[in-house]
Amino acid sequence: MSLNSPLIIEETKQNNKEEERRKLVEEVKKQLWLSGPLISVTLLNFGxxxxxxxxxxxxxxxxxxGASIATSFxxxxxxxxxxxxxSALDTLCGQSYGAKQYRMLGIHMQRxxxxxxIVAIPLAIIWANTRSILIFLGQDPEISTEAGNYATLMVPSLFAYGLLQCLNRFLQTQNIVFPMMFSSAVTTLLHLPLCWIMVYKSGLESRGAAIANSISYWVNVTILSLYVMFSPSCKKTWNGFSDEALALNNIPIFLKLAIPSAVMVCLEMWSFELMVLLSGLLPNPKLETSVLSICLTTAGTVWMIPFGLSGAISIRVSNELGAxxxxxxxxxxYVVVVIALIESILVGAAMILLRNICGYAYSNEEEVVKYVATMLPILAASNLLDGMQCVLSGTARGVGWQKIGAYINLGSYYIVGIPSGVVLAFVLHIGGKGLWLGIICALVVQVFCLTIVTIRTDWEKEAKKATDRVYNSITTESLVS
Known part of the structure; x- marks a missing residue:
């Protein structure tokens, strides 16, 4: 029978379709398997x-x-x-793991x-001076003193948090996510009685809560550190402490990704905090600030789901490009975009359906509840866009586009979003809705730009870049040693 016969061609097409369907199902399973625990870890740590x-x-x-302001600060x-x-480790560790250069994961994490x-030291000095900073910014002296005491006692948690983030990314880029979920669950469960003892039984009151925070973060770090050092799962990627990690000529490789990564994250997060601060300048600031804070808390909670998907796509993209x-x-x-779209539509629909009762979870005042009800449809729209930008930003981290992401976030939030929100809220007198609509404008621009960048991506070229990045690191390490 000729190879060009209709029967052979049809059979080949059928086999190709079956293979594509199998790969698609396998990819969905991998992402759900990764994102589920990552969502749990994020929620537990937030808790x-x-x-x-x-x-x-x-x-x-x-x-x-005092505790609320200190936590926000x-x-x-x-x-x-x-x-x-x-999050620079999403790129470095993920691509090294995909390229089977396992030893480099431990080097990247230690670096x-x-x-x-080192970065945490000046940040700790800032935290220790929280009271003075808040008073300088015009906050109430009594609240500033309370917040300052709370923030100062949280300083040990700053160093623990930095280590915890490195450990989490070291593990998740190897697709080791369930130990992270176990460690976070144990820590959060222990935090409940610890907080009760430190706040109510020790006589430390609010200061006890700050100390409990620091203890819990260090407990989490200890559990994960022991896992990394003694688990067979990390045998290939953890070979003990190495002088190579501190090689000065390789530190710029990390900083080249870490600085834009930090800018990318901070520009986005700070814009939401700024929105709440601006709400205090509106007429009836008490109502506006309360409602915007409720909306921000709600948005932050449901955001944990696409954030888990974001972590999963960072792992998948970096691993596959490295390989x-x-x-x-x-x-x-493609798979994560569809999953995020479905998730955002379902969550948004729930927000709209429950809009008249959600406010009671935060307040018994009818004015607040009604205002929250009018805000939730807007919140549902922002959740849809935020879910899309979240997974596209995760893709950017997996590929190594942190610098591009930083520029996009700068333009989206500070050239479009915040100015639009100010105009809508203060010039057109739409109030708190206007501020949130400004954020939606920013999200529209952000999603549009990230989508264009993703669609125009030459994946073959990015795979070559990933290979060069991995082997350049190895070459530099070899020269140092």
Whole structure:
């Protein structure tokens, strides 16, 4: 029978379709297997600060205000920056693992830890001066003093957080996610009784909650460190401490990705915090700030789902590019976009359907509940866009486009989003809705730009870049040793 016969051609087409379907199903399974635990880890880690603030809330209005402001200040000036810098490991460790250069994962992680600990020192000085900074910014002296005491006692958690971010990315780029979920679950469960003892039984009150935070973060770091050192799963990637990690001529390789990574994350996170601050300048600032804070908390909670998907796509893209599989990396991006779209539509629909009762979870005041109900459809729209930008940003980290992402975020939020929000809120007098609509404008621009960059990607070229990045690191390490 001729190879060009219709029967052979049809059979070949059928086999190709079956193979494509198999790869698609396999990719969906991989991403769901990764994203599920990553979502859990994010929620559990988020729960530590939330639990502490909840315990402090029962002490009175002043301790609650101080702890809330201190937690927000800590996120803006420390946690976001360190988390952003650590995300450079999504590229470096992920591509090294895909290229089967396992020893380099341990080197990259140690180098990241060293640099983040140095960066944490000036951040710790800022935290220690929280009271003076807040008073300088015009905050109430009494609340500033309370926040300053809380932030100062949280300084040890800053160093633990930096190490934790490095350990998490070291493990997740190897597709080792369940130990991270176990460690976070144990830490959060232990944090509940620890917080109760430190706040109510030790006599430390709100200061006890800050100390409990630091203890819990270090517990998490200890559990994961022991796992990395003694687990057979990390035998190939962890060969003990190495002088190569501190080689000065290789530090720029990390910083080249870490600095734009931090800028990319911070520019986005800071814009949301700025929106809440701007709401305090609106007429009826108490209502506007309360509702915007509720919306921000709600958006931050549901955002954990696409953030888990974002981590999963970073792993998949970096692994496949490092392994020299550009078509598999491209398929992974298509799959995660569809998953994020479905998830965002379902969550958005739930927000709209439950809009009249969601406000009661935060307040019993009818004015607040009604305002939240009018905001939730807008929040649902932003959630859809935020889910898309989240997974596309994860793709950017996996490929190594942190610098491009930083420029896009700068333009989206600070050239388009915030100015639009100010005009809508203060010039057109739309109020808090206007501020959030400004964020939606930023998200539209961000998603559009990231989509264009992703569509125009030459995946073959990116796979070659990943290979060059991995082997350039190895060559430099060899020269040093």
């Amino acid at each position: 530590i600060n939330l639990i502490s603030v909840m315990f402090v809330g029962h002490l009175g209005e002043l301790p609650l205000s 800590a996120s803006v000036t420390g946690f976001n920056l360190l988390g952003g810098m650590a 990241a830890m060293f640099i983040l600990m 020299g599989h550009p078509r598999a990396a491209r398929l992974a991006v």
